[in-house]
Amino acid sequence: MRYGIALDIGTSGFRCQAIDLDSKKTVATAITERHPIPGMNVIDHVNFAMKAGQEVAHGLMIGAINNLFAELNIDLSKVEKIGVCGNPFQLSLFQNIEIRDLAFAGKNMLDELGVVSPPRNGDIVSAESLGIHGMPDAEVIIPPAVRHEIGADAIAMMMMTDILEEKEPCIIVDYGTNAEMALIVNGKIYSGSAAAGPALEGQEIERGMLAAPGALSEIAITDRGWRCYVLDDTLAPVEGDLIDPLTGAVIEEGPMHGKAIGITGTGVIAALANGMKTGIVQPPKIMTETGTLTLQDGIVISSHDVDEAGKAIGALRAGFLTLMDAAGVWIEDVRKAYMSGASGLYVDARKAMEVGMVAPGATHIVQFGNTSIGLARRIILGEVDLDSLREFAKQLRADHVMFATSEFFKNLYSVEYSLWCTSMPMAMYNDMLDMYNMKHIPVAPDTSVVKVERFAKRDLPDTEECKVRIIKSGTILSGVVEGCIGCKSCVRECPERALTIRPEGASSFVAEIQSDRCAGTACRRCEQACPKKVLKTLDLKVTL
Numbered sequence: 001m002r003y004g005i006a007l008d009i010g011t012s013g014f015r016c017q018a019i020d021l022d023s024k025k026t027v028a029t030a031i032t033e034r035h036p037i038p039g040m041n042v043i044d045h046v047n048f049a050m051k052a053g054q055e056v057a058h059g060l061m062i063g064a065i066n067n068l069f070a071e072l073n074i075d076l077s078k079v080e081k082i083g084v085c086g087n088p089f090q091l092s093l094f095q096n097i098e099i100r101d102l103a104f105a106g107k108n109m110l111d112e113l114g115v116v117s118p119p120r121n122g123d124i125v126s127a128e129s130l131g132i133h134g135m136p137d138a139e140v141i142i143p144p145a146v147r148h149e150i151g152a153d154a155i156a157m158m159m160m161t162d163i164l165e166e167k168e169p170c171i172i173v174d175y176g177t178n179a180e181m182a183l184i185v186n187g188k189i190y191s192g193s194a195a196a197g198p199a200l201e202g203q204e205i206e207r208g209m210l211a212a213p214g215a216l217s218e219i220a221i222t223d224r225g226w227r228c229y230v231l232d233d234t235l236a237p238v239e240g241d242l243i244d245p246l247t248g249a250v251i252e253e254g255p256m257h258g259k260a261i262g263i264t265g266t267g268v269i270a271a272l273a274n275g276m277k278t279g280i281v282q283p284p285k286i287m288t289e290t291g292t293l294t295l296q297d298g299i300v301i302s303s304h305d306v307d308e309a310g311k312a313i314g315a316l317r318a319g320f321l322t323l324m325d326a327a328g329v330w331i332e333d334v335r336k337a338y339m340s341g342a343s344g345l346y347v348d349a350r351k352a353m354e355v356g357m358v359a360p361g362a363t364h365i366v367q368f369g370n371t372s373i374g375l376a377r378r379i380i381l382g383e384v385d386l387d388s389l390r391e392f393a394k395q396l397r398a399d400h401v402m403f404a405t406s407e408f409f410k411n412l413y414s415v416e417y418s419l420w421c422t423s424m425p426m427a428m429y430n431d432m433l434d435m436y437n438m439k440h441i442p443v444a445p446d447t448s449v450v451k452v453e454r455f456a457k458r459d460l461p462d463t464e465e466c467k468v469r470i471i472k473s474g475t476i477l478s479g480v481v482e483g484c485i486g487c488k489s490c491v492r493e494c495p496e497r498a499l500t501i502r503p504e505g506a507s508s509f510v511a512e513i514q515s516d517r518c519a520g521t522a523c524r525r526c527e528q529a530c531p532k533k534v535l536k537t538l539d540l541k542v543t544l
Helices: 042-052 054-070 088-095 107-113 152-159 265-278 303-327 341-346 349-355 371-380 386-395 407-421 426-435 489-493 525-529
Strands: 003-009 014-020 025-032 079-085 123-126 139-142 170-174 178-185 188-195 215-221 226-231 237-243 250-252 336-340 364-367 398-400 451-454 468-471 476-480 499-504 508-514
Touching: 003 054, 003 088, 003 371, 014 054, 014 371, 025 054, 042 054, 042 088, 054 088, 079 152, 079 371, 088 139, 152 170, 152 178, 152 371, 152 386, 170 303, 170 341, 178 303, 188 303, 215 237, 215 265, 265 303, 265 341, 265 349, 303 407, 336 341, 349 364, 349 451, 407 426, 489 499, 489 525
Parallel strands: 003 079, 025 468, 079 139, 170 336, 188 398, 336 364, 364 451
Antiparallel strands: 003 014, 014 025, 123 139, 170 178, 178 188, 215 226, 226 237, 237 250, 476 508, 499 508
16 A cells, blocks of 8 residues: 655644545544644744754654654555645745745845745655655655745645636635735735734634634524534534523533533634624623633633634734735725635634624635645645646746735734724724725625635545544653742743643752743743743753
């Protein structure tokens, strides 16, 4: 038997599928709970790599991938091909090639640092050369990037959908931590990448998790209460409990009662949309006695969760409108919206539009699954080769809009921040747009007239026949902290419960961090909480 492995290297975690190359049948699926490098977005990952050492970051990724492949329970020596997909940041860390050209904007800075950008034109390398174990004959096929922020995942979302065949203006978004988006107008592509943050994939949410068995992924309003839906072992949403949204009391137990262990970003969006519709949620506040929403099996949505989801939604909507402004069109011109990625598939499209996750003028929404894993599968099955991917990349005559330097985006995001984080009512949204001489958008889009097409039932194909295996992706980073008094103020301050302090000997203390749970360089609350200022997380080393 000959195998191929399709690998999606996402910012929030890794997904892979083993495929029998002769029968083309999927034989196993495995995913990680999180990304193994500390941090919640690509900037955190790059910062960690630059400060802790790129070899360390690469080692964390390859270690997680080796553990992930072992979970497939196949004869790895018979793997012939590994097709990968991801954004330029993740693929560069995976290949262990230069990343500073992605971290720093501006030619002068790169020249001053002596940084030479690698070609990123796609490559075929041996699995062994990357540190992947047990596959002496396997080749790893790495797709090309288009340009700075536009990589294989963006190629995937356009190649795996029909968007380039569209005659009218339309927009596509790969929903995730780093939300790639493209607006097609008259055959021209305007692309952008919004740092939406991890909330849409269930991270930086108190009970959040990626789409996996046991995840609460949808909540529907009924005349008796809110019905929860939980993903089963095949990643299909199954009816859970009917609950009272004001108290969390169970009105009726469903088939998935007692099986919810966390909530995905789509579940948070559903709770947010329902809450806003009924007046229970008035961002960022939740108008219950406890100030929280209690859902099935005691899963709680807090005002902090609303805040995090709102900031992600705000970045998305600011991105849509910035691309439209760059293209010289507005919401009434863009009637079709494509949604890809796990969040784009599992979320209720109309609820997503109601809260602002979809282009506000859309009347037709098309939901796809994981286009990145789809492209990786096509690569290992020989349905697309590296030369054709390179040619496709050349054809994408993309005008890339850098949101980080766009005044339009910055001004619009300030309006979004006021809406989601400072209790500004939506009724004032267009008044704020007037301050920046921007065109208005609908305050309450009519989603009843929106046509929704769903092209997949599950984020990952073929999971009906093979149970999804989930692993923890992290490694322990540890070291003796000189001067530590063992007060554990740092431990109490860690929002992700990633840190432990344990005694070693009579007067020494060792810090241990679970790398996949650590929020990375953008957090460092543990360091700030240390009364002696002796904890330096980047000094901790990988435990062998």
